[in-house]
Amino acid sequence: MAMLHTIYFSGKGTTRACAEYIGQLLDREIQTYDWLRQPCDKEQEMMEDDVLLFSMPVYGGFIPYICAGMARHLKGNHTPAILAAVYGNRHYDYALQQMKDILTAQGFVVIAAGAFLAQHSIFPSVASGRPDERDKAVMTEFAAACRELLQGWKERRFEEIRLPGSQAYDAASFQGVPFHPDADKTCTGCGACVSVCPMRAIDAASPAKTDPAKCISCGACIAACPAGARGYHGAAYKAAGLIFAKKCSAYRVAELYYVKELQV
Numbered sequence: 001m002a003m004l005h006t007i008y009f010s011g012k013g014t015t016r017a018c019a020e021y022i023g024q025l026l027d028r029e030i031q032t033y034d035w036l037r038q039p040c041d042k043e044q045e046m047m048e049d050d051v052l053l054f055s056m057p058v059y060g061g062f063i064p065y066i067c068a069g070m071a072r073h074l075k076g077n078h079t080p081a082i083l084a085a086v087y088g089n090r091h092y093d094y095a096l097q098q099m100k101d102i103l104t105a106q107g108f109v110v111i112a113a114g115a116f117l118a119q120h121s122i123f124p125s126v127a128s129g130r131p132d133e134r135d136k137a138v139m140t141e142f143a144a145a146c147r148e149l150l151q152g153w154k155e156r157r158f159e160e161i162r163l164p165g166s167q168a169y170d171a172a173s174f175q176g177v178p179f180h181p182d183a184d185k186t187c188t189g190c191g192a193c194v195s196v197c198p199m200r201a202i203d204a205a206s207p208a209k210t211d212p213a214k215c216i217s218c219g220a221c222i223a224a225c226p227a228g229a230r231g232y233h234g235a236a237y238k239a240a241g242l243i244f245a246k247k248c249s250a251y252r253v254a255e256l257y258y259v260k261e262l263q264v
């Protein structure tokens with residue numbers, strides 16, 4: 001049976017929120033894949049009648065490198081794909097182009113793409129409360145346009161979608177941020193953070209600490225901590241937060257892109 005395959009990686013839940021909101025409006029039976037909790041480690045094939053909704057957070061202008069690796073297990077058969085890049089009010093840079101390049105190489109056809117806003121995962125004062133009602137209105141518009149594009153998809157002819165960002169990018173150029181979450185004295189040692197960390201950067205024997213060499217600062221451990229003990233700390237973090245907030249305080253809006261139908 002043809003269905004919507006919705007895939008997301010969401011440390012603090014905002015990418016998941018966007019994916020779920022858009023997905024429910026596409027009027028198809030949904031199969032969900034949460035790559036944070038269930039990493040993709042084997043081939044996953046989708047048919048031409050299926051639809052892929054591929055939603056990823058933006059880290060330093062790209063999707064998380066572990067997700068780029070997992071995406072190469074996907075196999076499309078001229079399967080239409082919808083992209084959602086979710087970022088924290090700085091910019092999405094090359095993320096949409098990178099997502100398109102990976103999925104195109106895997107046999108998918110990108111028909112629509114959106115760059116959506118969410119609360120910043122490291123500096124939460126930036127884009128606080130987003131996605132908000134205005135964001136949801138844009139996502140509703142986006143889903144409606146995607147539904148129209150999918151009507152009679154196989155019988156229609158489209159140009160290749162055009163997305164911002166040069167293809168001459170180097171995803172490996174982003175080496176992560178210098179800030180990594182750890183726990184304060186309220187840590188109970190319950191291990192919730194250990195089980196949710198996708199990089200195995202937290203040792204069960206010392207759950208208050210984080211291995212900076214492994215951590216990708218996704219924030220999953222912060223969201224999972226029942227005691228609210230985990231977060232970013234230190235003078236350097238606070239100083240960087242003030243600078244970042246000053247530079248990225250303006251209200252940004254989502255940007256949407258669609259394929260264009262060829263005129264025969």
